Amino acid sequence: MRRLDPFYALAAVGTLLVVGFIVFPLIEMIRQPTAADLKASFMDPDVRRAIWLSVSTSGAAAVIAFVFGTPFAYLLARRDFKGKRLVESVVDLPIMIPHPVIGIAILSLAGRQHWIGRLAADLGVRVMGSVTGIIIVLTFVGLPFYINTVKNGIEAIPRRLENVSRSLGAGSFGTFWRVVFPLAWRSVLVGMILCTARAISEFGAVVIVAYHPMTAPVMIYERFTAYGLRHSQPVAVWLIFVCLGLFLLLRWINPAGRTRT
């Protein structure tokens, strides 16, 4: 009989522990609420509204990331400039900063004491306790995921394809829409899904900027603190299902090894 390689045995044990560590609490949480609890939770308009608010604001954040992040990702992928490493680090900052700090930072800009806050107020834009505020926070936390994914996708496209396009008469915009975008669309979509997924799970920053209207993570927290585990679990399960749907969509769009370039 073939002897088991100790290294692979160790790796297998580690894999089992990690997978169990991730999956076990989730399975338990899904298993514990009864079908009646789940149904009651689903029938609760506040729960549906909170989940829809989470999904829609996260989707809006992904669209904003697409509009502003795509040219930025292209620049990072294709141009070398002084301070590029610094700019790349800045993009990653929202991943590293504690999330309540992000919320406080955004509030410090949006308040009456800052000229941006005053300008926004004069324009009738309310950040604190509003959907706008939630979208701003979610865009902030989701952008790094979008930009890094799209940047990697564009970097994988040979630059010579763009050179040929330019030589054939296409300008830089024409080249982007006819060559770069069709070859990078999968990365763009994956970036948007990652951005959405990250935004849906955001709690720390949202709870500071907008406790109301209530997103799903804030509602879960609120029900947990007010009514206990039993009342927060069904909402959490529905949120997990939404995240699972996004994850499956991601795997379908970008299965391992599928590339276009």
Added chain:
Amino acid sequence: MIEVEGLCVRLPGFALDTISFRVAAGEFFTILGPTGSGKTLILESIAGLVPIHSGQIRINGRDVTDLPPERRQIGIVYQDQSLFPHLSVIQNIRYGLRYRSRAAHREEKIVYLIQQLGLEHLLERGVAHLSGGERQRVAMARALAVSPDVLLLDEPLSALDPNFREEIRVLLRRLHHETGITALMVTHDFAEAHFLATRTAVIAAGRIEQIGPVAEVFNRPLSPTVAAFVGMKNIFEVCFDVGVARVGALTFSLTGPVDPAWRFMAVRPEDVRVHGALPGPRDGACNLFPGRVTRIDHQGVFADVQVACGGLWQALLPTSRLLDEAITEGREVWLEVPVEKIHLM
């Protein structure tokens, strides 16, 4: 017509230094040089794809130095073809048509190119399913479809296997003759330059070493760098005395006058003779020196023979001659350098 004057490009760790040359209208011109010498950089500078530090580039008398690539009226074909992977063959060929409105008879031109390049049966195919030769033909059709003023070719034959290389080489020559387009090709293969071009420039380390008709560059290189590049593997520093040249302890008879500026002697390996025994005076041999065979590398019909004789000499001999003269590694031999085969520079 392409005119490049004083072109300087500076990149981290590499620079093109004052490159100047002129390609006449309808000429097929090559830039020859080893990998990393800056050939592709010259091509991309002409195409406007890299920022230049100084210099001027004119195409058909029009100063294009500050124009973006899309306004230079050039066609470029890369070694890896760079076909658009998300488009079919015909979509690739037609890609540039929407931008080049001056192509009045463009539909006729497309049909002509498709026929000339034998692409009729491939038009709806995805480019991922094409062979190397087919891909190169599509790339050429795509570049020529927009009726460019000049065609820039970046080692278009290098990535092809030998069968396709021969096919594309012949095709390139035919297309050039039929369209009369000004073509500039960079390559590291002298045989390609010989076959396709009338004139060539040899570049090394970002500087042009020599420009001239291909045969002249091949037969009369002006520097050791060019001599080495055109296959003169025996290059030695030389000093002169009356009617003779000295390479270390070896003294070579010469014909003709000596230019005091000459500092090097070069001989092709195929011009060096190796004898198993000292040839008799009736054979007319001169410049004969004793040596020892240090290495033999068999290359099929021919063999590279290295002989230690003052320095290390390279000779290319038919393997039959090795057998006839019993020339083996370690054997004492006589090295002959025919006086008319010595190139001085």
